[in-house]
Amino acid sequence: MQVAVWDTYVTKQNGTIMNFDIIVPKEQKDEQLIRQFGRQYLASKSLSTSDVVVNQCAFCHIEQASDKMVKSILETGYFILELRNCN
Template sequence: MEIHVFDTYVTASDGHTMHFDVFTSENDLKKAIGYAKKWLDSINETDAQVSSNECRFCHSQNAPTNVIDDIRQHGFYIYKMEGCPEA
């Protein structure tokens, strides 16, 4: 499955920057922003700003099985990089 990667930088409520990618099966910025907000809500960062300024299409690539499974189940996968809470 080819996925689309949206590079995202968000300021957390305590002021630090969270860097993560939103992986989706559709190259749709509005959906990627919605998925980013949904994930941020799930980690109690409901006030974080997410727009096309913070979330931008980066590239498309093939995905490993665990990512495909999450996208099929939830519509998206969050790849955490810097400043993100551990699962």
């Protein structure tokens, strides 16, 4: 499965910048839905959207998905790749 990678930066209330990728099927281009996936991820980290500001969520590139990514995409519609300050 080929996927689109959306590079996302979020400023937490304490000023720390989180960086994660939202990975979706390459055909998915609905930016509102992709941002919703980001909000769902943030909620799973106990961060509400009022606690954070999405500085940037932009299409980055297309790549081949790993088995782990495919499984998550089939179950939820997306996969999150944590990069920085996601704890």
